[in-house]
Amino acid sequence: MAFHLKPKEERFFSLLDQHATLSYEAAELLSQAINGEVAKETALEKIDALADQADALVMETMKRLQKTFITPMDREDIQQLIDQLDAAIDNISEIMDKMCMYQVGEATDGAKKMATITAKAMKEIRKSIGYMKDLKKNYLKVEARSKKVLKLEQDCDDLYHEEMANLFKNCKDPIEIIKWKEILQSVEDVTDDCEDLVVTFRRVVLKYA
Numbered sequence: 001m002a003f004h005l006k007p008k009e010e011r012f013f014s015l016l017d018q019h020a021t022l023s024y025e026a027a028e029l030l031s032q033a034i035n036g037e038v039a040k041e042t043a044l045e046k047i048d049a050l051a052d053q054a055d056a057l058v059m060e061t062m063k064r065l066q067k068t069f070i071t072p073m074d075r076e077d078i079q080q081l082i083d084q085l086d087a088a089i090d091n092i093s094e095i096m097d098k099m100c101m102y103q104v105g106e107a108t109d110g111a112k113k114m115a116t117i118t119a120k121a122m123k124e125i126r127k128s129i130g131y132m133k134d135l136k137k138n139y140l141k142v143e144a145r146s147k148k149v150l151k152l153e154q155d156c157d158d159l160y161h162e163e164m165a166n167l168f169k170n171c172k173d174p175i176e177i178i179k180w181k182e183i184l185q186s187v188e189d190v191t192d193d194c195e196d197l198v199v200t201f202r203r204v205v206l207k208y209a
Contacts, residue, residue, distance in 0.1 A: 012078055013133045019057045020129040023089040026050045027122035030092050034107045034115035044096045051093045058086050077204055088193040095186045102179040110163040114156050114187045121152040121194040139209035146198040156191040
């Protein structure tokens with residue numbers, strides 16, 4: 001009797017790719033909301049729906065890891081990748097929730113740039129996940145994307161420090177300071193999540209490429 005393992009193996013990559021796509025879509029919605037291109041409440045509703053879909057993918061991944069005898073990568077690597085992706089989309093959802101709950105006004109140019117950078121970083125993460133299916137062929141592409149993510153993370157970090165300094169210097173309302181301090185920190189945290197994924201990408205590449 002022949003065992004057909006390939007469909008099971010490919011399914012894990014499909015789950016990761018679907019989650020990465022949802023995370024990117026959420027980051028793009030966050031960017032649009034902060035840039036005033038879509039209403040905050042509309043963005044929150046859509047992001048929450050994306051996060052729910054992402055949670056379902058995490059659960060399906062866990063179930064398949066328990067049932068599949070041979071996996072394309074070590075179980076802990078697959079689990080870590082999807083957990084890190086899920087942390088990113090959860091943080092994005094939390095930012096959007098804070099923006100609506102705090103009833104924040106228009107974002108500064110720096111905050112808008114940070115949100116745009118975050119969406120760009122998640123786009124690179126999504127592309128990198130797409131290469132995971134054939135690392136021997138695509139490991140150089142993964143590394144190229146990883147370098148872009150790290151550059152974007154540094155750019156966002158620099159903007160974060162500039163925006164925090166400007167916030168305390170120019171904002172006279174302590175309540176607004178508290179609101180935007182939390183939001184800016186959370187946006188920067190998402191690019192940190194992307195950086196964590198890059199660390200995992202590089203470890204996985206060393207293992208399997």
